Amino acid sequence: MMQNEMSRRRLLSLGLGLGAAASLTLAGCGGGDDDAGPAAGNGGKDYTGPKVDLKLWNGFTGGDGDIFKALVTQFNTEHQNIAVSIATYQWEDYYNKLPGAASSGAGPDIAVMHMDQLATFAARGVITELDDVAKTLELSEGDFAPTVWKGGLYNSKRYGIPLDMHPLGFYYNKGVMQKAGLDPNKPPTTKDEYTAALTELKKSGVQGFWVSPFQFTGGMTFYSLLHQWGGSVFDAEATKATFNSDQAVEACTWLTDLIKQGHSPANVGQDADYLAFKSGKNAFNWNGIWQINDLKKSPDIQWGVAPLPQIGTQPAAWANSHNFTIVKQRANDANKVSAAKVFINWLSQHSLDWAKGGQVPARKAVRDSADFKALAEVNALAPELEYAAFPPAAPGLGEVMTTFYNSFNEAALGKKSPKQALDDGVTKANKQLEDNRKKYGS
């Protein structure tokens, strides 16, 4: 969580977020609490009961936050008897704060949560099962991409209704490619094309692909490659770390060799890979889909985005997903739950607007719509949904993923050989997994 996937943007938007946190709406629980009649509405499709206030927490502090707020405002005007109020925190603060708030009764009714947090919060009893929500809303795997839909499960129970998915994408700088004599409209898609392109770039004096040692974005690049080689971070039950397999070592070595061969400088700092991309110092950057909006604001650079090239034996890309969850309350209010269902369903159906914030909607119908296809850049990454490598569902994995990313850091900085770094990481990770098993008892 500390190195949570949004932490890079979190740092850049620290000031912004502080403002958001300061202006957080502390909506009191009012209306509908005492005079709660029987739960009204037809299974979450609409809500006809007494007026309810719903508190919603999220961590959208970037440009996506405004879009999210606009959506909620629209929802409120369309639903006279539901008033949703939003509080926005930095993701990291948010995950720290949520359990305490929920257990003291000051928590929200609805919470947005990353897929890889669901298991931890489910195991810790912060969020409730949503199987009946999915059932009443008649949502099933067919409405979403299977990978995203299954990611909402923990112990075969549903805890999250997916809103979107945000994968790693392949950004290429058309101007730099052109200067090196490469076709800027044909980004490399295979290992051979990729290395050939890097060689051409090197001839024109450009270190084409900067390997960042940090989670953003080198760690996520390694995560993707590890899966491209057919490896995994953990075994299927997430009881043993497996990121020192031959495949993992091979994937890691491919990346560190780029540094040795001069395609990447050594000691790339946090964000330096992306800044270099924006200023034309390198040509390729594997980065999150959320950078699309940032690049759109930079008119000087000619760029394109495509699914990650296939370097290993199969396609794969790091991805995560925002999910809606319903927070456990001290006193159950059936009206609130029905209203929350209506909200979740409505927003999921309106996720086209959300896509404009730079996320691939989880809902299939939205993804298949012509309007979504018109969002060229975001749409370009939609195919990755089929083979996206989502983080596994097990409580307490945040700590272990940090160990994974730190091992890669040591390898990418040349402190240890890939094999040594990953072996050491796995030894530590296995101890952490054992601790987690004791703690969460599985």
Add this chain to the structure above:
Amino acid sequence: MADVIEAGAARDGAPPPAADAARRGALARRAGRATPYLFLAPYLLLFGVFGLLPILLGLWLSVHQWDFQLPNRPFVGLDNYQELFSSDSAVYGDWWQSVRATAIFTVFAVPLLVVVPLGLALLLNRSFPGRTFFRAIYFAPYVLGVAVIGLLWRFLLDANLGLVNRLAGMVGLPADTPWVTDVPWAWVSLVGVTVWWTSGFNAVIYLAGLQDIPQELYEAAKVDGASAWERFRHVTLPGLRPVLLFVITTTVLASANVFGQSFLITQGAPGTETRTVVWFIVEEGLRDNDAGRAAAMSIVFALMLAVVSIANFRLFRYRED
């Protein structure tokens, strides 16, 4: 106060009837005993709620496996402490790594943070045109938050894009120094940034101390033919002794609590080599929800700092003898 009145009454002679006097005396004495406690009460209350209680709660947490969200928080005795000292536990390596990182930072930062601001204060204490301007300039970085200075320096120190390496290259120095991704450079950066950031604060304290030293002492020393160094050695330094003790003690403690700089500038790199104790405690307690383990670490760390602080006071007392 009651004691004073009673004493006064007794001195006046003219004792009142015996039984009455005894009763009044006892009452007054009892009230007298309560007075200091009444004066202390507000502070005791605050200290109890925000000082003592958290310490006791910390001790209580440290002997449990404590995740405040889980229904059962089993008592584990000294397990949390034992883990820190047994090499086959999951935290042992990370914990001692973070202690080592904190020690390295403290050992290099403290002397600089004690000496550099002193020099600065001596300069700024002389009268020259624009003195106030320079005082403001040197104090300025201190008003910035750690997030600001962290981001600022991370970009300035970036090995491949940063201004620092660019400037180094222009004057013929190596232009590819990994300022934030490799040791020892990362330590140079962290200590350097901290000195730049916080020197102003210590300098202001020294300045206040310098202005308390009577000017006559300097004049007398001059008359006696003392050189500038001798005046510093025999007038300034002894005059600053209480200030020095304050500066050293607070600087040691502040340096040992370093967190933001390495969190933002080096992000612990390479690997976890620059991850400090406070950062690791925060990770364990708040991110990994292991408040018991984090409490045990805090207590062990507090004991370490207590030993350092006591040694510090001893050292100064010894010098005074």
